[in-house]
Amino acid sequence: FSRAWTYxxxxxxxxxxxxxxxxxxxxxxxxxxxxxxxxxxxxxxxxRDECGKEPQYKCYYCHYKTKIRSNWIRHExxxxxxxxxxxxxxxxxxx
Numbered sequence: 001f002s003r004a005w006t007y008x009x010x011x012x013x014x015x016x017x018x019x020x021x022x023x024x025x026x027x028x029x030x031x032x033x034x035x036x037x038x039x040x041x042x043x044x045x046x047x048r049d050e051c052g053k054e055p056q057y058k059c060y061y062c063h064y065k066t067k068i069r070s071n072w073i074r075h076e077x078x079x080x081x082x083x084x085x086x087x088x089x090x091x092x093x094x095x
Contacts, residue, residue, distance in 0.1 A: 026036035028043040032051050037043040055065035057072035061079040066072050 026038045028037045050067045055067045
């Protein structure tokens, strides 16, 4: 793994923290919020889907909200219980 990342173990989750010197490798910055990106396409996605917008994905089970679909799907899986037979695929089909 890259030396630019340090890792912390918090509970059972592995979280990484970004070193500030890597911002040099991120030449594309958002003119609205200042967030920096390595790729121009990532900046465009941020501006189109995230920056200045309310979260559009909401958890059916709690108050969690996110702007990123993959984060929502991962979060929803924390609520599903295979013993009850309720699966995420059934929820997504209902949408």
